[in-house]
Amino acid sequence: MTGFLRRHWLLLLLLAGGITLRVLTWLAYQPALLYIDTFRYLDNLEALRPTDLNPLGYTVVLKGLLSLGGFGFVAAVQHVVGVLIALTLYSLTLRYTSRTWLAAIVAAPVLLDAYQLQIEENVMSEVWFQALLVGALWLLLSRGEPKWWRVALAAVLVAAAVLTRTIGITVVLPMAVYLVLAGGAWRTRAGWKRIGVRILAGALGFVIPLVAYAAYFHSQAGRWGLTGAQGNVLYGRTAAIADCSQLPAGDAGLLIFCPPEPLDERLSIDYYTHFRYGDPNWPYVPLPDDRTKQELADEFAWTVIRNQPVDFVTAILHDFSKNFAPVKTTAPNDVPVERWQFQTIYPYHDIGAESVQIYNATTLAYDGVLPSVNVELASFLREYQLGGGYTWGPVLALAGVLGLLGALGVGKARRSGLRAAAFLATGSGLIILLGSAAFEFSWRYQLPALVLLPLGGVLGLAAMFGLAKRDPGTGGRRPKMADYPDEVDDGAVADFRARYGDAPLTPLVVVIAAYNEAKGIGPVLRNMPTHCGDLPVSTLVVVDGATDNTAEVAEDNGAYVCVAPRNRGQGGALRLGYHLAAEYGAKYIVTTDADGQYDNAEMPMLVKPLLDGTADFVTGSRRLGTGQYDSKVRWLGVRVFAVLASILTMRKITDTSFGFRAMSAELARSVTLREPQYQSSELLLGVMARGARVLEVPMTMHLRNNGQSKKGRSLKYGANYARVMTGTWLREYVLRGGKRRAALPQPVRTPTDARETA
Incomplete structure (x- = not known):
């Protein structure tokens, strides 16, 4: 309260x-x-x-x-x-x-x-x-x-x-x-x-x-x-400005409707509308032909508008401007x-x-x-x-x-x-x-x-001025996304094709979701390896409805850029990146963050099990490697959710939210992804439910190189993360009968990587 x-x-x-x-x-x-x-x-x-x-x-x-x-x-x-x-x-x-x-x-x-x-x-x-x-x-x-x-x-x-x-x-x-x-x-x-x-x-x-x-x-x-107010409304407006000398001289009916007051002494619009036209006895002389009072009023009004269009528009704009007077x-x-x-x-x-x-x-x-x-x-x-x-x-x-x-x-x-x-x-x-x-x-x-x-x-x-919420219209909790492609995906893909045509990407594509990362994404892209083994590397940055110049910075540093017209969250941006990379010829996809938390030099170790055919999905683990934490809450959360995921899947997991991952492009596209914000556990549990060979490898995680994390540190964030994890488990394992006992390959370890184990 x-x-x-x-x-x-x-x-x-x-x-x-x-x-x-x-x-x-x-x-x-x-x-x-x-x-x-x-x-x-x-x-x-x-x-x-x-x-x-x-x-x-x-x-x-x-x-x-x-x-x-x-x-x-x-x-x-x-x-x-x-x-x-x-x-x-x-x-x-x-x-x-x-x-x-x-x-x-x-x-x-x-x-x-x-x-x-x-x-x-x-x-x-x-x-x-x-x-x-x-x-x-x-x-x-x-x-x-x-x-x-x-x-x-x-x-x-x-x-x-x-x-x-x-x-x-x-x-x-x-x-x-x-x-x-x-x-x-x-x-x-x-x-x-x-x-x-x-x-x-x-x-x-x-x-x-x-x-x-x-x-x-x-x-x-x-x-x-719809209303009884018809000819009197337009008649009142035009009667106040009508120059009677411009009316047809031989039309006695229209001349009757022209006010007798001199032009510079005309009365109010309200008077002509309600008191003159609204008087059931007016006109006080017989109408000269078969036209009715309403027909003559309408014809009078439109004749004035045709003859005096500037006067008519000027009068309206003058009245419109009065709304903004200080007093x-x-x-x-x-x-x-x-x-x-x-x-x-x-x-x-x-x-x-x-x-x-x-x-x-x-x-x-x-x-x-x-x-x-x-x-x-x-x-x-x-x-x-x-x-x-x-x-x-x-x-x-x-x-x-x-x-x-x-x-x-x-x-x-x-x-x-x-x-x-x-x-x-x-x-x-x-x-x-x-x-x-x-x-x-x-x-x-x-x-x-x-x-x-x-x-x-x-x-x-x-x-x-960039004061909008990242997800307008959801009150802080983002609704689940529709299946790919939704209207945001369609708009982003169309824009991408308009700028890059149909030229294929390399077989290995690094997908980065970025929202207002203009200050930090440049060093990440400049330090991106050009090859992993014999495979050339290209980078696809999905700009998630950013309000800064993230897209321009990414393009200036050699990345392909896909711009989502509306911010949906990291999950929506990564899902779009997976599909777009696969459609443009990618065989393998790596994900990393735009804030410099992961070491690009470790990418060959991340990708090697894919190229060797010993794994379908490889994810780093800060607990098997080295991790820096910006709060004790996050340190605890990594461990709590690893235990929860291990219980739900009955497979040993040490880190559910490590964003440096590699997978086959087809696997990335096959997983149901609907969470816009807490997407990492949805992806991990989704690929495991499909029986994919999942491998954790020791990796390094640094603090952000710029700005503040967009992930929360509160119990509310943790509750939502748990909600997504358990919801994904129910969907993939209970309702869809996921393969919960598929073997999990052992972590790849080297003598110098004998670090913390779960």
Whole structure:
């Protein structure tokens, strides 16, 4: 418990602040804040008309919540949802980086932003729209490359978001791009087949709910649609900028729709959308031909767009840029920012004649109380909000830039597995802001960006500066790999063939798995023997999704380099190396590490039993030779696991984790290898279960020549190592009937090698 508190203290501090602010908000405004849209939802609770201005998503949610309690209950639930969104974003970020302060940055805007608090207190759809988007991100990003069923579920959530707020439809574009980029599958033909499957799953998950809803809409309206808002939205945007002199002079219908106000005195988009077009009696003159009001509004809007494309785009980009202003103010003709700010008196919005009476009657009906404000609490919240208690616009802009730079591969992001994730979060946030600005600007429409842009920015930052976990999406314990070849293997092999063609490697290939070993791998490669006996030696370095220039250093030192597009762990890199070496003509494979722990000069002794035909698999042993240990825990672990392996296989083993090994290429390819991290015991027990002639020889093991070991020293690491060993034994010996009593050749010894024995 103490460790948890120490690790997550910053989140807990933010969480305490966020929960406190929400309690104060809930107590300050009773029973809740009601906005103009609230009454539209309430008016449709029983009829559930799909043809209203707002789609039915939030109406259905609200109907369910009100069946359990009043507006106070709705507001309380929405505050809880806001906290859960923040915790979900925090947890999701920690699947990609171990830096808790970065995850706290992602959670902070949702927890502490006063505009977020205010909208949660409103009986409105915003927080549910945010929750659906975060749920879709969780499914797509939380467990490695997305499988088709997770894509389908995420698409269903996006469809639900569209039926909550139609602007959610813009997310489809970044989601589709993400499905192509995720995991690097686009690099191979086989990968494109997998991409096709998940795109099809996503399309069905998105389209089926919307088609079903549109069919219900059609049954009520006699036409297909998702919302009653149609011509009025585009009409409002274009009416505010329309140059009436550019309209066709002879078209009286279009001229009726052009606002009478001079161009420099035009009213707000909101006014033209809701009050002018929304007035059922407008136009106040008969239409001159057979075109309907909606048809004329649509034709007017598109005529303005064709005649004034620069004005149209400029107006949208101008409104889009307002999202990143340092101070939240009300620009001319914009929706007043005061609507989203805490007030010291209860805000009765103009919903027609006798607004106050309608508000009072509504809260009395659902909660039995009149709308009220705790002035002291409201004053505190207002001072907090106006005093800077919100997400600064330039910070959101910075997050967007970082997310885009990370997605583009700037810095260490070029080989990072976070690029597609950063693009999905950042692209979704920006396209929602842009889509909202295409209608009109409101600070309310910025709120979805609070859950998207900080996440994308942090993922981009982690990618560019190498702050990502080695295995994004697994929470520290890597999932088992699929059988070879998976999508990462396909991408790496395709890249290798593109760079080296089909030229064969030598019969003896040294395979090295390397992750961020740029500083240490050079001496290892320079000291690599060129021959073992009569066999020439070539070296294949498998760069396991590194974020540094390991690949460049390896190539500069004469190695063949295979680059895995995503980090999976040493087991995945070595398995890829085994298959690739065999496919390129290797007969024998040697493995060593990139950190200089093994003595390359001992390679002839390691390979000789293979060449003599006296063994199929030769592994070094520091206990038979000389071993240096960086901790007493590791010294003990080597001995404990040797005893465990000997008991499980009933064959004498002195060292299960020595990485300097030699084997036939066919044997290496025949073993089932699915462990990405604790692979050495899986390989050893796997070859023994096949009855291979296994030989241990005395070898030397030094401390690393650079950096820190990527193997843990903790009991957790040991527990996972034991888990893999016993799991491999169960799979290979119990379930598959391995040859547990095959003879183990005696160690090769020389007079000078009479060292420690097991």
